[in-house]
Amino acid sequence: MARYIFITGGVVSSLGKGLMAASLAALLQARGYKVRIRKFDPYLNVDPGTMSPYQHGEVYVTDDGAETDLDLGHYERFTGVSAHQGDNVTSGRVYRDIIARERRGDYLGATVQVVPHVTDAIKQFALADQSDHDFILCEIGGTVGDIEGLPFMEAIRQLRNELEPMQTLSVHVTLVPYIAAAGELKTKPTQHSVRELASLGIKPDVLLCRAEHPIPHSERRKIAQFCNVRAEAVIPALDASSIYAVPLQYHREGLDTEVLRGFGITDAPEPDLSRWYDVMDRHSNPEGEVTIGVVGKYVGLQDAYKSLNEALIHGGMAHRVKVNVKWIDAEIFEQDDSDIAAQLEPMHGILVPGGFGERGSEGKIAAVRFARERGVPFFGICLGMQMACIESARSAGFGAASSTEFGQTQEPVVGVITEWMTAEGLETREADGDLGGTMRLGAYKAALAPDSKVSAIYGGETEISERHRHRYEVNSHYIEAMEKDGLMFSGMSPDGLLPEIVERPEHPWFVGVQFHPELKSKPFEPHPLFAEFIGAALNQERLV
Numbered sequence: 401m402a403r404y405i406f407i408t409g410g411v412v413s414s415l416g417k418g419l420m421a422a423s424l425a426a427l428l429q430a431r432g433y434k435v436r437i438r439k440f441d442p443y444l445n446v447d448p449g450t451m452s453p454y455q456h457g458e459v460y461v462t463d464d465g466a467e468t469d470l471d472l473g474h475y476e477r478f479t480g481v482s483a484h485q486g487d488n489v490t491s492g493r494v495y496r497d498i499i500a501r502e503r504r505g506d507y508l509g510a511t512v513q514v515v516p517h518v519t520d521a522i523k524q525f526a527l528a529d530q531s532d533h534d535f536i537l538c539e540i541g542g543t544v545g546d547i548e549g550l551p552f553m554e555a556i557r558q559l560r561n562e563l564e565p566m567q568t569l570s571v572h573v574t575l576v577p578y579i580a581a582a583g584e585l586k587t588k589p590t591q592h593s594v595r596e597l598a599s600l601g602i603k604p605d606v607l608l609c610r611a612e613h614p615i616p617h618s619e620r621r622k623i624a625q626f627c628n629v630r631a632e633a634v635i636p637a638l639d640a641s642s643i644y645a646v647p648l649q650y651h652r653e654g655l656d657t658e659v660l661r662g663f664g665i666t667d668a669p670e671p672d673l674s675r676w677y678d679v680m681d682r683h684s685n686p687e688g689e690v691t692i693g694v695v696g697k698y699v700g701l702q703d704a705y706k707s708l709n710e711a712l713i714h715g716g717m718a719h720r721v722k723v724n725v726k727w728i729d730a731e732i733f734e735q736d737d738s739d740i741a742a743q744l745e746p747m748h749g750i751l752v753p754g755g756f757g758e759r760g761s762e763g764k765i766a767a768v769r770f771a772r773e774r775g776v777p778f779f780g781i782c783l784g785m786q787m788a789c790i791e792s793a794r795s796a797g798f799g800a801a802s803s804t805e806f807g808q809t810q811e812p813v814v815g816v817i818t819e820w821m822t823a824e825g826l827e828t829r830e831a832d833g834d835l836g837g838t839m840r841l842g843a844y845k846a847a848l849a850p851d852s853k854v855s856a857i858y859g860g861e862t863e864i865s866e867r868h869r870h871r872y873e874v875n876s877h878y879i880e881a882m883e884k885d886g887l888m889f890s891g892m893s894p895d896g897l898l899p900e901i902v903e904r905p906e907h908p909w910f911v912g913v914q915f916h917p918e919l920k921s922k923p924f925e926p927h928p929l930f931a932e933f934i935g936a937a938l939n940q941e942r943l944v
């Protein structure tokens with residue numbers, strides 16, 4: 401029987417509930433429990449796939465091809481448990497399913513309502529696939545009191561009533577602000593937030609209080625008294641030096657002990673936190689540093705490249721070095737007076753990440769050319785690999801080489817494909833179909849050339865599986881020309897049709913991948929491509 405932990409937030413948004421859920425799950429896992437984390441997002445998009453990264457940060461893709469909230473990335477990075485389609489549910493998806501059923505006539509003439517139909521659907525998502533888990537953590541997006549979140553709160557209230565008495569627990573995350581003028585921490589917002597939650601029928605068991613200053617015992621007692629929880633269940637959550645310090649910090653504050661006590665578990669094994677001590681040791685005591693220039697489009701908002709940023713840090717942990725990431729707007733390389741060399745010369749490595757749309761593409765291609773000509777370690781991811789191929793085709797004489805994503809072109813070195821093979825068989829789609837959920841999404845295999853750099857990077861493997869999210873592919877028609885230019889197609893889809901990885905054997909380290917390796921990197925298991933890229937950036941001899 402799985403136990404359920406419902407995590408809600410109050411006072412303000414952006415408290416980092418996702419990290420807290422991930423950290424709590426990591427602590428329970430360290431005690432030997434099997435955990436799974438789910439995210440409920442009250443917005444009306446069916447999934448975040450069509451949202452701009454500026455709106456909502458990166459779209460995290462699971463093995464089974466779901467486009468999900470970036471919090472699922474935290475969950476995977478902290479627990480190593482692969483998320484599924486069913487682990488991220490939005491109001492939009494719930495309503496879409498219900499309306500489709502209503503149109504089919506499945507409700508047999510009944511009036512379809514928020515209670516019970518929407519709440520039942522939410523409960524079904526929460527209760528699905530629970531059998532082999534000890535704890536299922538459900539994080540509710542948004543803040544208590546949001547209109548959109550009400551059906552989710554109501555579903556939690558019902559579940560707490562319907563499941564066994566000691567089978568559920570409510571963790572509420574709040575903010576205890578510091579008013580500098582008065583020199584005081586303020587508990588009132590927390591009191592109000594708990595009252596709001598209680599008015600929806602949910603009494604929190606544990607309060608996780610975000611604060612910039614230590615919360616003295618007297619204030620914790622005050623919060624406990626007003627909010628009807630034990631004083632030990634008021635857990636201070638102070639700002640941490642790094643997100644990877646959070647599990648250890650919460651453990652010290654007693655979060656996992658208190659959660660277990662809430663379930664009546666007092667004889668749990670002590671947690672084995674060695675993995676987290678090692679991660680923090682590597683992170684806090686670097687023996688050197690490298691600077692990586694990331695030439696992209698959404699550089700103003702780091703959440704847009706969340707997993708990428710983390711994977712670079714993990715790559716640094718593998719070598720015990722600090723990775724400084726310099727976010728460079730590709731568009732600046734398109735200006736007439738742009739001095740690419742001045743910007744890129746100080747970089748130990750250049751990375752062109754995934755992205756969509758034409759804006760900045762010429763700047764990215766210019767960055768690829770700089771890395772190739774100067775022998776600077778280069779890593780191209782998804783759109784970055786496509787740019788590397790266009791750059792190669794241009795250097796092979798196809799001056800008009802481009803991607804059909806950017807408009808009509810004489811030389812579609814990158815173009816849309818309308819058919820590809822999945823494990824289930826042939827997948828097809830319309831070239832001008834819907835944008836939502838119609839890309840090549842999720843895990844696909846790639847066959848690696850045995851004598852390639854990437855095969856060595858993957859420990860001699862000749863078949864790998866990585867996650868994809870793209871609509872366009874490198875056009876195999878141009879492979880021969882690009883090979884003559886020195887590009888090696890070292891990874892192909894198993895049917896040999898779709899280029900998955902390119903590298904330049906003559907270059908110190910030049911790798912482009914059509915997939916997103918950053919999605920599978922973990923602090924305690926850095927992705928080999930990132931580890932090797934950082935390694936190459938560290939120990940390089942430049943050509944020029």
Ligand code: GLN
Pocket residue numbers: 753754755756757781782783784805869870871872873
């Ligand atoms: N825009 C490109 C495509 O759709 C690349 C996508 C990406 O980088 N994730 O193919």
